[in-house]
Every structure is written in C-alpha cells, then in structure tokens.
Amino acid sequence: MIIDSLNNIEFYKSINNDIYEGLKFIKNADPEIALGDYPLTDTAKAVVMEYETKIKNHFGYEAHKHVIDVQYCIKNTERIPWSNLQRLTPNTEYNVEKDFTFFDMKEPQGEVVIGNDIFAVFFPEDAHAPVYSDGEPGYIKKIVIKVKVQ
Template sequence: MIVDKLENADLYVNVNSRLKKAFEFLKDNDIQKLSDGKYEIDGDNIYASVQSYVTQNEAEKRFESHEKYIDIQYISKGQEFIAWSPIENLTVEEAYSKEKDVAFYKDGTFSSKINLDEDYFCIFFPKDAHKPGCTLDKTSQIKKVVVKIKIA
C-alpha cells in the first residue's frame, strides 16, 4: 500500500510498468468535469472509474481485495478514510469472484485508517484489503477516480 499526493506520483512509476499511464490520466484530465463512468486508458490493461458519492459510516462498508488489478484510488473532491489491512488478517466473507475480480472480508483485529484529502491517492496491491468511502470527521461528498492497473 502506498499513500501520497498526486504531485509526487513520479516517485512510484517504476513500481509497475503501467503506473505511468495511469498517473498521466489523473494529471491530464480535469476530474471535476468528467462524468461518472468508465474511461479506457489502455484497453483492459488500464482503465478508470470516475465515481461521485457520499461517504458512509465505516460499519456500513466492507473490506475488499483484487487479484488481477492494482487500484489507484484518487480523491479529487472531499475527504474520506479508507481502512486497510493485509488480507491474511481477515476472514473471507464472500469468496473471490474471477468475473468481478473481488473478494470481500469481515473486519479483523488489525487495520489502519488512511485519511485522504483532495489530491491524495492510495495504491492498493492484491494483498491489501481496503474499505473505501468511509466518513472521516463528517459526511463528505466525494469525487473520486479509481484507476485499475492489470498486473503484468
């Protein structure tokens, strides 16, 4: 798991060969003007999902993880926290779906809260369970982009 500001994205482009294109999408687009939906960047290798929503109480959210894709979760507007835990510390609640590339987990005894403000991102790898969209201090209207990067 990595957390940082978008202005520092160049520090991470060598982690995976496709991260550079993913970060270019975030830097080269006015996210506030993008409609919610899916945006292809490089076919199914890299694509973005633009989302608008209101944060929810942590108890209403579930941990998830992905096997085929790395997530970059970038906050364009609002504040939220994302709970994080290594998947080995959690109990599977809903088995991995190859079709949807997601597994869901029950809360465990070990997790950390990652506070995200505007222009911050988190990168989640397959062993990183994450619970996005949680209310930080008060309910917040979020504009977010989740960039999915296929593991090469």
Template structure:
C-alpha cells in the first residue's frame, strides 16, 4: 500500500502512466461529481459511490487479483483497515466477476489509515483492505475508487 497526498502526485509519475492518470483524475475531481463509472483510459476507470461509514465492515478485508485500487473520499473521511493477505484466512471465496476475495484474521502487522481531505491510498493485490469504517463517527461519504487493470 502507498499513502500519498493529492498535492504531490508528480512524485508517483514514475510508478506507472495508469496510476498517474488515476491520480490526475482524483486531483481534478470536484465534490459535485455524480455517482457512476467514468472511463479514464483503456486500463483505468473511476467508480464514484456514496455510503454511510460504519463501525465494522462485516465482510472483512478485500483483495483483488487483477486490479490496483486507488481510493479517495472526495467528501468526508474514511478509515481503511489494512493487512497483508499472506497468512490470512478466506472469509468469502474469490469472485471472478467482481475480482475480489474477502479475508479475515488480519496479520498482527495490520494497521489502519484515514483517507480523504487530500490523502489517498493505493492498494495492490497483496494488500487486504477493509474500507467503509468511520473515523470519529458515522458519516455519509462520497468516494472515488480508481480501478487499474494489471492483467
């Protein structure tokens, strides 16, 4: 996982043109953006969603085999739990259509990050991430998730 700020996206230009394109989309996104899916390039799309943050994300930690996620609430703050998936137990088996597996029993090395207000997170296939948690109290957030196809 990589954490960064939207003010410094040029730092990530060398990682991948697709990651940089996703970060540019986030940097230019306005809070008024409509819920929906926005194609950015052949391998990159943005998904805008709204939901209420919760105390506990019951499905566990999700991970993807074929995409990198960049997650950023354009409105509100969200706590995302993180754990390497190595050694975790499967909670909900891999769904090929949705490209995700849900895991439980996070590593003792797991942690959490608070994203929004200029801070984004990039999650790779080895990163189990549990989104939708509240920081201080439940709130309605609008979140942009960039999906970058990697295979």
C-alpha cells in the first residue's frame, strides 16, 4: 500500500507508467468531471464515481486479484480502513467478472483519508473498506484508477 501526496507524482514516472498516467489524470481532473470510465492506457482506466459516505459500510473489506486501485476524492474526503488479506476471512466467493472478494470487517491495520492532495494505492494483497465517512457522512466524488496486473 502507498499513501502519498499528488505533489509527488513525478516520482511514479520511473516506477509504473500506468500509475503515473492515472495520477496525472487525477491531478488534472476538473471537480465537475462527468461520472464514468475514462481509458488511460492499454492496461489502465479511470473510473469517476460519487456516493454518500457512511459511518460503517455494509460489506466490510474488499480486495481485487487483478487490479491495483489508485484512489482519490476530488470532492470532499473519504476514510478508508485497510488490512493485509492474510488477516481476514472472506464473506463472499471471488467474483471473477467484477474481480473482487469481500471480507469480514476486523480491526484495521491502518486507515487513510483520501482527498485534499492525499491519494492511496491498494495492491492485490491490500484489502480496503471504502464508503467510510471522515467525520459526518456526506457526499463525495472520487476517481479510482484501475491498473491491470496478472
């Protein structure tokens, strides 16, 4: 897992081109960008979404086998608890089509608040629990960069 500032995106140019292109997309995105999918490279896309955060989500942690998630809120903030998969118990079967498994909620190993210049990168071993409010529940607009991995 990575937690970093958008001010540091040039560092990622030498690490991973898909993550770098995604971070450039995030940094240049207008907060009024339309919801939907935006292709970035052959192996990465941006997904713009919006929803209401909650005190607690109803599904627990989620994890993906074949994508890295780069997550950032362009409107407001979201708190995301996270934990390594090895500590968790699945509560659903792996969904091949949507590439996710949900896991029971357990004390997190950490949390990150995304938005206000801070983004998070979740790798396949990083279970994350989105939809949590950073304070009072409310509206967020979020960009998730989906980077394909084998």
